[in-house]
Amino acid sequence: MLPVELIREIVFCHVDxxxxxxxxxxxxxxxxxxxxxxxxxxxxWDSVSSLSLVSKVFREITLEVWFQTLVxxxxxxxxxxxxxxxxxAQWTRVVHWFNPSSVSEGLxxxxxxxxxxxxxxxxxxxxxxxxxxxxHSHILLEMFExxxxxxxxxxxxxxxxxxxxxxxxxxxLLPNLRVLDMHQEHAWCSLCNTCNVLRLKDDPVSIPYTNxxxxxxxxxxxxxxxxxxxxxxxxxxxxxxxxxxxxxxxLKTPWRGECGExxxxxxxxxxxxxxxxxxxxxxxxxPSLREVTWSFALAxxxxxxxxxxxxxxxxxxxxxxxxxxxxxxxxxxxxxxDYDGREWD
Ligand SMILES: [Zn+2]
Numbered sequence: 001m002l003p004v005e006l007i008r009e010i011v012f013c014h015v016d017x018x019x020x021x022x023x024x025x026x027x028x029x030x031x032x033x034x035x036x037x038x039x040x041x042x043x044x045w046d047s048v049s050s051l052s053l054v055s056k057v058f059r060e061i062t063l064e065v066w067f068q069t070l071v072x073x074x075x076x077x078x079x080x081x082x083x084x085x086x087x088x089a090q091w092t093r094v095v096h097w098f099n100p101s102s103v104s105e106g107l108x109x110x111x112x113x114x115x116x117x118x119x120x121x122x123x124x125x126x127x128x129x130x131x132x133x134x135x136h137s138h139i140l141l142e143m144f145e146x147x148x149x150x151x152x153x154x155x156x157x158x159x160x161x162x163x164x165x166x167x168x169x170x171x172x173l174l175p176n177l178r179v180l181d182m183h184q185e186h187a188w189c190s191l192c193n194t195c196n197v198l199r200l201k202d203d204p205v206s207i208p209y210t211n212x213x214x215x216x217x218x219x220x221x222x223x224x225x226x227x228x229x230x231x232x233x234x235x236x237x238x239x240x241x242x243x244x245x246x247x248x249x250x251l252k253t254p255w256r257g258e259c260g261e262x263x264x265x266x267x268x269x270x271x272x273x274x275x276x277x278x279x280x281x282x283x284x285x286x287p288s289l290r291e292v293t294w295s296f297a298l299a300x301x302x303x304x305x306x307x308x309x310x311x312x313x314x315x316x317x318x319x320x321x322x323x324x325x326x327x328x329x330x331x332x333x334x335x336x337x338d339y340d341g342r343e344w345d
Contacts, residue, residue: 018043042069126153141169164218171225187236187257190217198238199260202247214292224284237299
Protein backbone atom coordinates (compact mmCIF):
# COMPACT_ATOMS: atom_id res chain seq x y z
CA MET A 1 0.00 0.00 0.00
CA LEU A 2 1.38 3.38 -0.99
CA PRO A 3 1.59 6.14 1.63
CA VAL A 4 -1.49 8.37 1.61
CA GLU A 5 0.66 11.43 0.84
CA LEU A 6 1.90 9.76 -2.35
CA ILE A 7 -1.61 8.72 -3.36
CA ARG A 8 -2.75 12.28 -2.85
CA GLU A 9 0.08 13.57 -5.05
CA ILE A 10 -0.75 11.06 -7.79
CA VAL A 11 -4.42 12.01 -7.76
CA PHE A 12 -3.67 15.76 -7.77
CA CYS A 13 -1.35 15.39 -10.77
CA HIS A 14 -3.81 13.23 -12.68
CA VAL A 15 -6.79 15.56 -12.10
CA ASP A 16 -4.65 18.57 -12.94
CA UNK A 17 -3.54 16.99 -16.22
CA UNK A 18 -7.15 16.16 -17.09
CA UNK A 19 -8.41 19.70 -16.42
CA UNK A 20 -9.10 21.58 -19.68
CA UNK A 21 -7.14 24.74 -20.44
CA UNK A 22 -9.07 27.91 -19.74
CA UNK A 23 -10.32 29.43 -23.03
CA UNK A 24 -8.44 32.59 -23.97
CA UNK A 25 -11.15 33.86 -26.35
CA UNK A 26 -12.79 37.04 -25.12
CA UNK A 27 -16.10 36.11 -26.71
CA UNK A 28 -18.30 33.49 -25.05
CA UNK A 29 -17.48 30.03 -26.49
CA UNK A 30 -21.17 29.54 -26.95
CA UNK A 31 -21.23 32.33 -29.53
CA UNK A 32 -17.93 31.58 -31.20
CA UNK A 33 -18.02 27.81 -31.42
CA UNK A 34 -21.61 26.80 -30.74
CA UNK A 35 -20.45 25.08 -27.59
CA UNK A 36 -22.05 25.37 -24.24
CA UNK A 37 -21.08 22.38 -22.21
CA UNK A 38 -17.44 22.44 -23.22
CA UNK A 39 -16.32 25.45 -21.22
CA UNK A 40 -15.75 23.83 -17.89
CA UNK A 41 -13.03 24.62 -15.41
CA UNK A 42 -12.68 21.11 -14.04
CA UNK A 43 -11.79 17.68 -15.35
CA UNK A 44 -14.64 15.60 -16.70
CA TRP A 45 -15.59 12.83 -14.30
CA ASP A 46 -15.07 10.21 -17.00
CA SER A 47 -11.41 11.17 -17.20
CA VAL A 48 -10.74 10.67 -13.46
CA SER A 49 -13.36 8.18 -12.34
CA SER A 50 -11.06 5.16 -12.85
CA LEU A 51 -8.93 6.37 -9.94
CA SER A 52 -11.92 6.14 -7.64
CA LEU A 53 -12.21 2.41 -8.38
CA VAL A 54 -8.72 1.49 -7.15
CA SER A 55 -9.46 1.42 -3.43
CA LYS A 56 -11.41 3.18 -0.67
CA VAL A 57 -8.51 5.54 0.02
CA PHE A 58 -8.14 6.40 -3.68
CA ARG A 59 -11.87 6.99 -3.94
CA GLU A 60 -11.95 9.38 -0.99
CA ILE A 61 -8.99 11.38 -2.26
CA THR A 62 -10.27 11.45 -5.84
CA LEU A 63 -13.62 12.82 -4.74
CA GLU A 64 -11.94 15.42 -2.55
CA VAL A 65 -9.67 16.62 -5.33
CA TRP A 66 -12.36 16.55 -8.00
CA PHE A 67 -14.73 18.63 -5.89
CA GLN A 68 -12.15 21.32 -5.22
CA THR A 69 -13.90 23.02 -8.12
CA LEU A 70 -17.68 22.92 -8.10
CA VAL A 71 -19.45 23.85 -11.32
CA UNK A 72 -22.91 25.31 -10.77
CA UNK A 73 -25.03 25.38 -13.89
CA UNK A 74 -28.39 25.22 -12.18
CA UNK A 75 -28.46 26.51 -8.58
CA UNK A 76 -31.73 24.75 -7.78
CA UNK A 77 -30.11 21.43 -8.55
CA UNK A 78 -26.47 21.89 -7.62
CA UNK A 79 -26.87 23.74 -4.35
CA UNK A 80 -30.03 22.08 -3.08
CA UNK A 81 -28.61 19.07 -1.31
CA UNK A 82 -24.90 19.17 -0.71
CA UNK A 83 -25.24 16.42 1.90
CA UNK A 84 -25.45 13.79 -0.86
CA UNK A 85 -21.65 13.73 -0.74
CA UNK A 86 -20.93 15.08 2.75
CA UNK A 87 -17.41 16.40 2.14
CA UNK A 88 -18.22 18.69 -0.78
CA ALA A 89 -18.86 21.84 1.23
CA GLN A 90 -15.46 21.48 2.95
CA TRP A 91 -13.53 20.45 -0.17
CA THR A 92 -14.65 23.16 -2.58
CA ARG A 93 -12.16 25.99 -3.13
CA VAL A 94 -13.53 27.30 -6.42
CA VAL A 95 -17.14 27.77 -7.48
CA HIS A 96 -17.59 28.16 -11.22
CA TRP A 97 -21.02 29.66 -11.69
CA PHE A 98 -22.75 29.71 -15.07
CA ASN A 99 -25.44 32.33 -15.09
CA PRO A 100 -28.36 30.06 -15.91
CA SER A 101 -30.24 32.47 -18.12
CA SER A 102 -30.56 36.01 -19.31
CA VAL A 103 -32.14 38.27 -16.75
CA SER A 104 -35.42 38.66 -18.61
CA GLU A 105 -35.74 34.91 -18.95
CA GLY A 106 -34.56 34.37 -15.40
CA LEU A 107 -37.17 36.71 -14.01
CA UNK A 108 -39.92 34.84 -15.81
CA UNK A 109 -38.63 31.52 -14.48
CA UNK A 110 -38.21 32.76 -10.92
CA UNK A 111 -34.42 32.36 -10.93
CA UNK A 112 -34.02 35.69 -9.18
CA UNK A 113 -36.95 35.39 -6.81
CA UNK A 114 -34.60 34.45 -4.02
CA UNK A 115 -30.97 35.36 -3.78
CA UNK A 116 -28.35 32.65 -3.43
CA UNK A 117 -25.90 31.97 -0.68
CA UNK A 118 -22.60 30.13 -0.94
CA UNK A 119 -21.98 30.27 2.81
CA UNK A 120 -21.87 26.46 3.05
CA UNK A 121 -18.46 26.53 1.34
CA UNK A 122 -16.32 27.38 4.31
CA UNK A 123 -13.00 27.18 2.40
CA UNK A 124 -14.07 28.90 -0.80
CA UNK A 125 -11.26 31.03 -2.21
CA UNK A 126 -12.44 31.87 -5.70
CA UNK A 127 -15.72 32.61 -7.43
CA UNK A 128 -15.91 32.58 -11.21
CA UNK A 129 -19.10 33.79 -12.87
CA UNK A 130 -19.78 33.30 -16.57
CA UNK A 131 -22.45 35.69 -17.81
CA UNK A 132 -25.18 34.38 -20.08
CA UNK A 133 -24.15 35.06 -23.69
CA UNK A 134 -24.93 38.58 -24.88
CA UNK A 135 -26.93 39.40 -21.78
CA HIS A 136 -26.79 43.15 -21.23
CA SER A 137 -28.15 43.00 -17.71
CA HIS A 138 -26.34 44.33 -14.70
CA ILE A 139 -27.30 41.45 -12.45
CA LEU A 140 -24.37 39.25 -11.56
CA LEU A 141 -23.15 39.70 -8.04
CA GLU A 142 -26.64 40.81 -7.01
CA MET A 143 -27.64 37.15 -7.36
CA PHE A 144 -25.82 36.40 -4.13
CA GLU A 145 -27.23 37.22 -0.76
CA UNK A 146 -23.93 36.53 0.95
CA UNK A 147 -20.55 35.04 0.18
CA UNK A 148 -17.94 33.48 2.49
CA UNK A 149 -15.34 35.94 3.76
CA UNK A 150 -12.68 33.46 2.61
CA UNK A 151 -13.18 34.46 -1.05
CA UNK A 152 -10.12 36.38 -2.24
CA UNK A 153 -10.46 36.04 -6.01
CA UNK A 154 -13.31 36.96 -8.35
CA UNK A 155 -13.35 36.20 -12.05
CA UNK A 156 -16.09 37.67 -14.23
CA UNK A 157 -16.19 36.34 -17.77
CA UNK A 158 -18.07 37.39 -20.89
CA UNK A 159 -19.88 40.44 -19.51
CA UNK A 160 -21.54 42.13 -22.46
CA UNK A 161 -21.57 45.47 -20.74
CA UNK A 162 -19.00 45.68 -17.92
CA UNK A 163 -20.38 48.88 -16.46
CA UNK A 164 -18.94 50.10 -13.16
CA UNK A 165 -22.29 49.37 -11.48
CA UNK A 166 -21.54 45.65 -11.88
CA UNK A 167 -18.79 46.10 -9.31
CA UNK A 168 -20.77 47.95 -6.63
CA UNK A 169 -21.83 44.79 -4.70
CA UNK A 170 -18.22 43.54 -4.56
CA UNK A 171 -17.33 46.02 -1.84
CA UNK A 172 -19.89 44.59 0.59
CA LEU A 173 -19.98 40.95 -0.53
CA LEU A 174 -16.24 40.39 -0.91
CA PRO A 175 -14.40 42.59 1.60
CA ASN A 176 -11.25 40.40 1.46
CA LEU A 177 -10.94 40.38 -2.32
CA ARG A 178 -7.33 40.44 -3.57
CA VAL A 179 -7.62 39.57 -7.24
CA LEU A 180 -10.25 40.69 -9.75
CA ASP A 181 -10.20 39.28 -13.25
CA MET A 182 -12.57 40.67 -15.87
CA HIS A 183 -12.36 38.71 -19.10
CA GLN A 184 -14.58 40.06 -21.87
CA GLU A 185 -14.65 41.79 -25.23
CA HIS A 186 -15.79 45.22 -24.16
CA ALA A 187 -13.99 47.79 -22.06
CA TRP A 188 -15.77 50.57 -20.20
CA CYS A 189 -14.98 54.03 -21.56
CA SER A 190 -15.07 56.58 -18.76
CA LEU A 191 -15.29 59.47 -21.21
CA CYS A 192 -18.45 58.56 -23.10
CA ASN A 193 -19.77 56.04 -20.53
CA THR A 194 -20.29 53.29 -23.06
CA CYS A 195 -18.79 49.94 -24.01
CA ASN A 196 -17.94 50.67 -27.62
CA VAL A 197 -15.73 48.48 -29.77
CA LEU A 198 -12.13 49.57 -29.41
CA ARG A 199 -11.01 50.78 -32.85
CA LEU A 200 -7.30 51.45 -33.22
CA LYS A 201 -4.86 52.15 -36.01
CA ASP A 202 -2.43 49.40 -34.96
CA ASP A 203 -2.26 46.31 -32.77
CA PRO A 204 -1.95 47.14 -29.08
CA VAL A 205 0.33 45.21 -26.77
CA SER A 206 -0.49 44.22 -23.22
CA ILE A 207 -0.29 47.17 -20.82
CA PRO A 208 0.92 46.40 -17.29
CA TYR A 209 0.62 49.07 -14.61
CA THR A 210 2.51 48.41 -11.40
CA ASN A 211 1.62 51.59 -9.55
CA UNK A 212 -2.10 50.93 -9.17
CA UNK A 213 -3.04 53.13 -12.13
CA UNK A 214 -4.94 51.86 -15.17
CA UNK A 215 -8.51 51.37 -13.94
CA UNK A 216 -11.45 53.21 -15.50
CA UNK A 217 -12.37 56.15 -13.30
CA UNK A 218 -15.57 54.75 -11.80
CA UNK A 219 -14.02 51.31 -11.29
CA UNK A 220 -11.62 53.04 -8.92
CA UNK A 221 -14.46 54.69 -7.07
CA UNK A 222 -16.53 51.54 -6.59
CA UNK A 223 -13.59 49.28 -5.77
CA UNK A 224 -12.00 51.77 -3.36
CA UNK A 225 -13.53 50.15 -0.22
CA UNK A 226 -11.68 46.90 -1.02
CA UNK A 227 -8.62 47.43 1.17
CA UNK A 228 -6.90 44.14 0.20
CA UNK A 229 -7.35 44.37 -3.58
CA UNK A 230 -3.87 44.14 -5.15
CA UNK A 231 -4.39 42.85 -8.69
CA UNK A 232 -6.89 43.61 -11.44
CA UNK A 233 -6.74 42.01 -14.87
CA UNK A 234 -8.85 43.46 -17.68
CA UNK A 235 -9.29 42.74 -21.36
CA UNK A 236 -10.62 44.32 -24.54
CA UNK A 237 -11.19 43.22 -28.11
CA UNK A 238 -10.15 45.64 -30.84
CA UNK A 239 -10.55 46.20 -34.55
CA UNK A 240 -8.06 47.89 -36.83
CA UNK A 241 -9.22 51.11 -38.44
CA UNK A 242 -6.74 53.54 -39.99
CA UNK A 243 -9.27 56.36 -39.93
CA UNK A 244 -9.09 56.45 -36.13
CA UNK A 245 -5.57 57.79 -36.38
CA UNK A 246 -4.18 56.65 -33.07
CA UNK A 247 -2.67 53.60 -31.44
CA UNK A 248 -2.34 53.04 -27.72
CA UNK A 249 1.47 53.09 -28.06
CA UNK A 250 1.28 56.68 -29.35
CA LEU A 251 -0.30 58.02 -26.19
CA LYS A 252 1.68 60.02 -23.69
CA THR A 253 -0.94 59.55 -21.01
CA PRO A 254 -2.21 56.42 -19.21
CA TRP A 255 -4.92 54.56 -21.09
CA ARG A 256 -7.68 53.24 -18.84
CA GLY A 257 -10.15 51.52 -21.15
CA GLU A 258 -11.25 54.53 -23.20
CA CYS A 259 -12.88 53.66 -26.53
CA GLY A 260 -11.12 54.30 -29.86
CA GLU A 261 -13.04 57.50 -30.60
CA UNK A 262 -12.45 59.07 -27.19
CA UNK A 263 -8.82 57.97 -27.23
CA UNK A 264 -8.30 59.57 -30.62
CA UNK A 265 -10.28 62.73 -29.86
CA UNK A 266 -9.42 63.45 -26.25
CA UNK A 267 -6.36 61.55 -25.07
CA UNK A 268 -4.24 63.21 -27.76
CA UNK A 269 -5.29 66.70 -26.65
CA UNK A 270 -2.75 67.92 -24.10
CA UNK A 271 -5.06 70.47 -22.48
CA UNK A 272 -7.80 67.93 -22.07
CA UNK A 273 -5.40 65.31 -20.77
CA UNK A 274 -4.06 67.43 -17.91
CA UNK A 275 -7.59 68.13 -16.73
CA UNK A 276 -8.55 64.47 -17.16
CA UNK A 277 -5.53 63.28 -15.20
CA UNK A 278 -6.44 65.60 -12.35
CA UNK A 279 -9.96 64.20 -12.26
CA UNK A 280 -8.65 60.65 -12.20
CA UNK A 281 -6.32 61.46 -9.34
CA UNK A 282 -9.22 62.92 -7.35
CA UNK A 283 -11.06 59.59 -7.42
CA UNK A 284 -10.58 57.34 -4.38
CA UNK A 285 -8.54 54.23 -5.24
CA UNK A 286 -8.33 50.76 -3.68
CA PRO A 287 -5.47 51.47 -1.25
CA SER A 288 -3.49 48.25 -1.83
CA LEU A 289 -3.91 48.11 -5.59
CA ARG A 290 -0.59 47.60 -7.40
CA GLU A 291 -0.99 45.52 -10.55
CA VAL A 292 -3.46 46.44 -13.27
CA THR A 293 -2.97 44.61 -16.54
CA TRP A 294 -4.81 45.14 -19.80
CA SER A 295 -4.65 42.42 -22.45
CA PHE A 296 -6.06 42.59 -25.97
CA ALA A 297 -7.39 40.33 -28.70
CA LEU A 298 -8.41 41.07 -32.24
CA ALA A 299 -12.21 41.13 -32.44
CA UNK A 300 -13.88 38.37 -34.36
CA UNK A 301 -15.04 39.82 -37.63
CA UNK A 302 -18.01 37.68 -38.51
CA UNK A 303 -21.14 38.46 -36.64
CA UNK A 304 -24.41 36.71 -37.18
CA UNK A 305 -27.46 38.77 -38.03
CA UNK A 306 -29.83 39.81 -35.30
CA UNK A 307 -32.39 37.34 -36.66
CA UNK A 308 -29.94 34.45 -36.59
CA UNK A 309 -28.90 35.40 -33.11
CA UNK A 310 -32.46 35.51 -31.73
CA UNK A 311 -33.13 32.13 -33.29
CA UNK A 312 -29.91 30.83 -31.78
CA UNK A 313 -30.75 32.02 -28.28
CA UNK A 314 -34.26 30.56 -28.56
CA UNK A 315 -32.77 27.24 -29.48
CA UNK A 316 -30.30 27.35 -26.62
CA UNK A 317 -33.00 28.24 -24.17
CA UNK A 318 -35.16 25.34 -25.27
CA UNK A 319 -32.30 22.87 -25.03
CA UNK A 320 -31.23 24.07 -21.61
CA UNK A 321 -34.73 24.09 -20.19
CA UNK A 322 -35.34 20.61 -21.39
CA UNK A 323 -32.08 19.41 -19.95
CA UNK A 324 -32.67 20.89 -16.51
CA UNK A 325 -36.29 19.85 -16.45
CA UNK A 326 -35.16 16.28 -16.87
CA UNK A 327 -32.47 16.66 -14.22
CA UNK A 328 -35.04 18.18 -11.89
CA UNK A 329 -37.32 15.20 -12.32
CA UNK A 330 -34.49 12.67 -12.08
CA UNK A 331 -35.60 11.26 -15.37
CA UNK A 332 -33.61 8.28 -16.57
CA UNK A 333 -35.04 8.51 -20.02
CA UNK A 334 -32.73 10.57 -22.20
CA UNK A 335 -33.56 8.75 -25.37
CA UNK A 336 -35.44 11.65 -26.92
CA UNK A 337 -32.52 14.03 -27.06
CA ASP A 338 -29.03 14.60 -25.94
CA TYR A 339 -27.30 17.70 -24.69
CA ASP A 340 -24.14 17.24 -26.72
CA GLY A 341 -25.47 19.43 -29.44
CA ARG A 342 -27.21 17.14 -31.87
CA GLU A 343 -30.38 19.14 -31.35
CA TRP A 344 -28.61 22.13 -32.79
CA ASP A 345 -28.59 20.76 -36.30
ZN1 LIG B 1 -15.59 56.74 -25.36
